[in-house]
Amino acid sequence: MADYRPPLRDVAFVLEHLVDLDALCALDEFDGIDADTLLGALEENARFTAEVIAPINRVGDIQGSVHDPATNTVRTPDGFADAYAQYVAAGWGGVPFPPAYDGGGFPWLAGIALQEFISSANMAFSMAPLLTQGAIDLLLEHGSEELKERYLRRMVTGEWTGTMNLTEPQAGSDVGAVRTRAVPQSDGSYLISGTKIYITFGEHDMADNIVHLVLARTPDAPPGTKGISCFVVPKFLVNDDGTLGERNDAVCVSIEHKMGIKASPTCVMSYGENGGAVGYLIGEENQGMRYMFTMMNNARLSVGLEGLSLAERAYQDAYTYAIERHQGRAPGAPAGEQSLIIEHPDVRRMLLTMRSLVEAMRNIVYVTAEGIDLSRHHPDAEVRAAKAEFVDLLIPVAKAWCTDMGVEVTSLAIQIWGGMGFIEESGVPQHYRDARITTIYEGTNGIQAMDLVGRKLGLRGGTAVLELFDTMAGIDAELAAAGPALDGIRVALADALASVRSSVEWTMTNGLADPRDALAGATPLLRMFSLAVAGWLMARQALAAVAVGGDEGEAKLSTASFFCTQWLPQVHGLGAQVSAGAGSLMELSAEQLASR
Amino acid sequence: MNIVVCAKQIPDPAEPGALDPQTKTLKRDGKLILDESDMYGVEMALQLAEAAGGGEVTLVSMAPDNKVDGLRSGLAMGAAKAVLVSDPALAGTDALGTAKVLAAAIGKVDGAQLVLTATESSDGYTGTVPEQIAAILGMPSITFAKSIEVRDGTVYVKRQTDAGYDEVECPLPCVVSVTAGVVEPRYPSFKGIMAAKSKPLDQLTLADTGVDAGSVGWGGGGQEIVGIEDAPAREAGEIFEDDGSGVDKIVAYLENLKIV
Numbered sequence: 054m055a056d057y058r059p060p061l062r063d064v065a066f067v068l069e070h071l072v073d074l075d076a077l078c079a080l081d082e083f084d085g086i087d088a089d090t091l092l093g094a095l096e097e098n099a100r101f102t103a104e105v106i107a108p109i110n111r112v113g114d115i116q117g118s119v120h121d122p123a124t125n126t127v128r129t130p131d132g133f134a135d136a137y138a139q140y141v142a143a144g145w146g147g148v149p150f151p152p153a154y155d156g157g158g159f160p161w162l163a164g165i166a167l168q169e170f171i172s173s174a175n176m177a178f179s180m181a182p183l184l185t186q187g188a189i190d191l192l193l194e195h196g197s198e199e200l201k202e203r204y205l206r207r208m209v210t211g212e213w214t215g216t217m218n219l220t221e222p223q224a225g226s227d228v229g230a231v232r233t234r235a236v237p238q239s240d241g242s243y244l245i246s247g248t249k250i251y252i253t254f255g256e257h258d259m260a261d262n263i264v265h266l267v268l269a270r271t272p273d274a275p276p277g278t279k280g281i282s283c284f285v286v287p288k289f290l291v292n293d294d295g296t297l298g299e300r301n302d303a304v305c306v307s308i309e310h311k312m313g314i315k316a317s318p319t320c321v322m323s324y325g326e327n328g329g330a331v332g333y334l335i336g337e338e339n340q341g342m343r344y345m346f347t348m349m350n351n352a353r354l355s356v357g358l359e360g361l362s363l364a365e366r367a368y369q370d371a372y373t374y375a376i377e378r379h380q381g382r383a384p385g386a387p388a389g390e391q392s393l394i395i396e397h398p399d400v401r402r403m404l405l406t407m408r409s410l411v412e413a414m415r416n417i418v419y420v421t422a423e424g425i426d427l428s429r430h431h432p433d434a435e436v437r438a439a440k441a442e443f444v445d446l447l448i449p450v451a452k453a454w455c456t457d458m459g460v461e462v463t464s465l466a467i468q469i470w471g472g473m474g475f476i477e478e479s480g481v482p483q484h485y486r487d488a489r490i491t492t493i494y495e496g497t498n499g500i501q502a503m504d505l506v507g508r509k510l511g512l513r514g515g516t517a518v519l520e521l522f523d524t525m526a527g528i529d530a531e532l533a534a535a536g537p538a539l540d541g542i543r544v545a546l547a548d549a550l551a552s553v554r555s556s557v558e559w560t561m562t563n564g565l566a567d568p569r570d571a572l573a574g575a576t577p578l579l580r581m582f583s584l585a586v587a588g589w590l591m592a593r594q595a596l597a598a599v600a601v602g603g604d605e606g607e608a609k610l611s612t613a614s615f616f617c618t619q620w621l622p623q624v625h626g627l628g629a630q631v632s633a634g635a636g637s638l639m640e641l642s643a644e645q646l647a648s649r
Numbered sequence: 650m651n652i653v654v655c656a657k658q659i660p661d662p663a664e665p666g667a668l669d670p671q672t673k674t675l676k677r678d679g680k681l682i683l684d685e686s687d688m689y690g691v692e693m694a695l696q697l698a699e700a701a702g703g704g705e706v707t708l709v710s711m712a713p714d715n716k717v718d719g720l721r722s723g724l725a726m727g728a729a730k731a732v733l734v735s736d737p738a739l740a741g742t743d744a745l746g747t748a749k750v751l752a753a754a755i756g757k758v759d760g761a762q763l764v765l766t767a768t769e770s771s772d773g774y775t776g777t778v779p780e781q782i783a784a785i786l787g788m789p790s791i792t793f794a795k796s797i798e799v800r801d802g803t804v805y806v807k808r809q810t811d812a813g814y815d816e817v818e819c820p821l822p823c824v825v826s827v828t829a830g831v832v833e834p835r836y837p838s839f840k841g842i843m844a845a846k847s848k849p850l851d852q853l854t855l856a857d858t859g860v861d862a863g864s865v866g867w868g869g870g871g872q873e874i875v876g877i878e879d880a881p882a883r884e885a886g887e888i889f890e891d892d893g894s895g896v897d898k899i900v901a902y903l904e905n906l907k908i909v
Contacts, residue, residue, distance in 0.1 A: 058663070093718070094842050097725060101836045144839040157839055 054480025055373035057107040057366060059099035059170045063415065065092060066609065068166070070597035071416050071590065072423040077160055082430040084158075091163050098145055098167050105136050107174035113316030114177070114483045118257065120308040120318070127256040127305060127318045133178060137211075137259040145171075146182050146211035150189060154205045161351070161429075165358060165422040169415075172362035176487045177316035179362075181214050181254045183355055188215025188266050190348040191283070195336040203291050204264050214260045217352075218249040218267040218286075218322060219345070226500055228268065228342065229278040233324065235269035235332060245269055245286055245303075245332040246325025251494075255320030256288075256305030262297060263288040267324065267332060268341050275339065283341035284332035286324065302330040313486035349496075350448050354421055356495040357451035360459025360488065361414040367466035367484040368407045374470050375400055394469070403469055407462045409591070409616035412609070414455045416590035417583075421447045442517050446509050447586065453501035454583030456491035463488045502575035505582065506560060507568075515561050522554045525589040532592060535599055538610070542595050542617040546588050549617075549624045553585040556631040563634070573638050574631035581624045581631065588621040650704035650799060652694040653761045654728065655751055655782070657684040658712045658719030659772040666772070672741060672867075673874040675772055681712060683719035686767035688726070688834035690827045693797060694765050695727045695835070701799065705729040707761065709754045711747055713740060715852060724845035725837030731848070732757065736855040738862055743870035744773070748781030750865060753858035755786065757851075763804065764824040768793055783824035790824045791817055795831045 068074050074088045109132040116130035140146065149164030150156025164186070171179040189208050192201060207213045224230035233247025245267055249255075256263065265286040274280030290298040305320040324330040336344060375395035382388070383396035394400045421444055428440035463485040467474035474481045492498045510518050525546075532543035560578055564571025591613040598609035658681035660666055667676045683691075694706040708723045708731040720731040732754050739750065755761055764786070769776035783790030791806045795814055798805040799821070808815040809828050837845070855862060863869055889898065903909045 090843070090846060093721065094839065097722065097837050097842055098839075105836070139836070142838065143836055148839055157843070 054111065054483075055370050057103050057110075057174050058369060059103055059173070060365060061096060061099055062605070063412070064095065064166055064169065064419075066597075066601075066605070067415050067419045068092065068162075070601070071420055071593060072162065074162075077162065077423060077426055080426075080430045081432070082158075083160055086159060091159065094148070094159075094163070095166050095170075099170050101139075101143060101145070102170040102174045105139055106171055106178055109133060109136055109178065110175040111480055111483065113175060114313075114487075117310075117315035118308060118318035120256075120305065120320075122307070125256070125304040125306060127258065127308060127320070129257050129259055129318070130316050133316060134259045136178065137181065140182070141211040141260075144210065146185065147209040149186075150193070150209050154193070154201065154209045156209050160423075160426045162419060162422040162426055165354070165419060168355060168358055169362050169365070169418075172359050173366040175316075176359060176363060177314040179359075180314065180317040181257070181259060182211065184217060184253050185211065185213075185215040186355075187217055187348055187352050188264060190351055191217075191266060191344055192285070192335065194347050195283075195340075195344045196285070197336075200285055200333060200335065203295070204285060204287070207262070208264060212260060213262040213264055214254055214257070215264045215266065216252050216255050218252055218255075218265050220251045221248060222250055226497060228281070228345075229276075231268050231270060231281055233267065233269040235271050235282060235284060235334075236329070237271065241333075243269075243271070243284060243332045243334060244325065244329025245284060246329050249322040249324070251309070252305075252320040252322045253317055255318065255322045256308075257318055261289075262291070265303060265322070266335070268345070269332070271338050278342040280339055281341035282338045283335045283344050285335060286330050286332040290331060302327045311490075313483070313489055350444055351425065353448050353452040353495050353501075354418065354425070356491055357414075357421075357448075357453075357455035358418050359491045360455035360457070361411065361418055362459075363484045363488040363491075364407065364411050364414060364459045364462035367463040367481070367488075368404075368411050370481050370484070371407060371466040371469040372404060374473075375404060380471075400469060403465045405612065405615050406620065407465050409612040409620060410458045410462050412594065412612050413587040413591055413616055414458055416594060417447065417451050417587060418455060420590060421451050442512055443521070445512060446518060446521055449501040449505040449509060449579055450583040450586050452495065453492070453498035453579055454587070456488070457498060457580075459488040459491055460485070498579075499576060502579040503572060505579045506564060506571045506575040510557065510561055510564075518557060518561075519554075522550060522557070522585075525585065526550050528589060528592050528596075531596055535596055538599065539592075539595055542592050542614055545617045545621055546592050549588050549621045550585055552624050552628060553581045556581055556628045559632050563632075567635070569635035569639070573635035574633065577627045577630040581627045584621055584624050588617050591616045591621075650698060650701040650762055651707065651758065651760045652698060652704065652763045652765060653707050653709055653755050653758050654687065654690045654694045654723070655755075655764065655766040655778070656687045656691065656708040656710045656720060656723050656731075657767070657770045657772075658682065658710055658716055659684045659770065662771060668877055670877075673877045674741065677713050681716045681719050683722040684767065684771050685834075686769065686771050686829050687723070689829055689832055690765040690767055691723050691726050691728060692832045692834040693794075693827050694763075696832065697763070697797060697799060707732065707758045709734075709751055709758070711735070711739060711742075711750050711754070713737075717850060720850060721842075721845050722837060724848045724850070725841040726835055727841060729848065731850045732853060733850065734853045734855070734858055738855050738866050741867035741870070742865040743872050744775040744777045745781055745871065746860075746865035746869050748778045748785055749860050750855070750858055751778070752782045752785040753860050754853060755782070757853075757858075762821045763799065764788070764822070765797075766824065766826045768826045768828055779824055779826040786822075786824070788823050789819045790826075791819060792826045793828050794825050795828055797825060797827075 078086050113130045119128045148157040148159045149161050152158040208215050235243040235245050237243050267284045267286045268281050270280050292298045303324050306323045307321045309319040378394045379391035380394050383392035386392045424440045424444040428437050431437050466481050470481050473479045532539045560571050595610050595613040598606040661682050669676050698704045698706050706728040708720055708728050711734045715735045734750050734754050766779040780790045793809045794806045795809045796807045802821050803818055806817045808817045
């Protein structure tokens, strides 16, 4: 495994050419921040992350976090607590949050770039700040002033970490099946009891306190998602003067033994084993699911970003190996000499695939993050609404496609390493194992496809998605004007957009008639739609590359061209799967599907 | 106690560097970062100022094209201000000329009692500038410090040697060069980075320093780079079969290198 080198220039390229950083920094919300400051901060963070967080990635995988059943405590791997203390001291966790709560007041986009580095450096470690960020996001939006004053500041600084407690054994993707109970007390608090599973960093030794956000039902709550409320349940109660008080009745009774992200403790949390854990209602009763949805876009984007981050790290490992390892004789190489494997066309194919996918993912994630900032802070309400719609359409793409491609790219890294790639000692399998969860959590990729088909295609009666297609097709004139070098991209993109649009329209028409038909083709449709968006952004990358020129421009143009002419045409093979309908999938009975 | 740290801004060593065949010097037209060798001096200075219960740390630098990125890093670590001398006439200046310019800039810092430098830069490696600065300023010079303490106007330095360390003391003001790796330079915090934006950064020209233009630049040096060559490719190592005498051969090899 090579040392992680934060791809500062690749990130800067996206920030300078795919998003409008100057316009973003000019918004009132980001007063005093300019592009130079933001890029300068990224550079310092990159050095810190590469030198402090990345080196403990492998030891984290080998040791994992360990649960002590005698004390119900969790010990994180060697170096984690110290690195986290340095992370808190440096104040990186608060960068994209409001100065009113001691945050840095930077755009969400800047937070996304920081998150790319930390997730590439050490995904398991990054989950502590990531979950804290999600909890902050929800509290900021829906918490009372009193709750915010008591908890938020020290979560923004990172002194305290946060968790999200949704899942229970019978309530996974189906959150409405949650059974954890919350009984109101005379002092306005609630007593929480129940068991939560899959709680990331639910217990650990890196911070003084852990602020759990817990979904639970009050005694008279209606069934399903309409009866879920959200509570703050701190590990240690917090006194009025801000000091830590009694230990709450919330303990980690075990942690999971996982395929990847082994240093990130995935906890079984038991609330109320001794009478009830004290919890404080966020907002109003029965509004918990609605609150969750307000942070869901950010959380899903962050998971999509993990796909990008691991793919970037895996690409660096693959490239480093390909320019060191000699095997075989490449066509045209002198006889009797072993060639570097990077000279073999098939290895080049894999490297180009990885590199162009990484760039396409980065474009998608950063453009979506810019959309989140504009949807929140642009002065014009119409722009805010349009950007919110754009983000809604792109979230399933960012989450599902980037994580699917994260698995693909980390797998290709193993392939380039050959036999050594299958050996854990090389460090390369870790990225693949770590990546594998990303297609599952925060809404499985199947659920993302259902989200696209069931919710997103119907935005504004179907007009929203068709307008996005018009926007994407609108790049044709610019590509034509840029000269013959972009002809290949232009033709491939136009063909792909036509093909994807036709499948989207098929789904919109036939899905209304029988939702099963739409759902049967949802995953291939999301793949097609993602490829279309990725191709469009790669075409924008190509335009920018021509303008930039030089070595960097040449490289960016070449990868964009590879993507559009060799990867994007996959869409043409997916249409049949989209329009096949549910018939062939449901034809056999469940019994007939058994092996015999 | 006010402390000056000489801070060189160099091309990022992680990027492949290139020599200009015309001038036979390193190309410095790209981004410049704070030389890692100088981070130890900055860290040492910040610790000394904290131990003294006050005083400012000032960075002094000479760099082309008004480049300030490296200085911003030092300011983000906690230095209070910086002085940069940048002038097209300084291109090609040798070590002694550099020392004259830095000494002049140091002279402009109010109440500077202690001047810290690296033992040598990571791109030029002449390793002579600290002592030259001391001579020009008429100050004592102590080299290769592994630790520094200041008490009652006296500097106590543990000075690294091949055999161990010397304990040296001398009165303020003085120039001390700090050995790389003896302290752990702090990483700039996010707040430090933001604060660095608004810290004073004086930019001086050659004329502002009062240094004679004839003693700097391509023509001012008493030296000339007559040729540059690629480093020789690494030769194949020595391989011998271990017939039981392997240990002796390894020891002899290391003894020859004066490692054991």
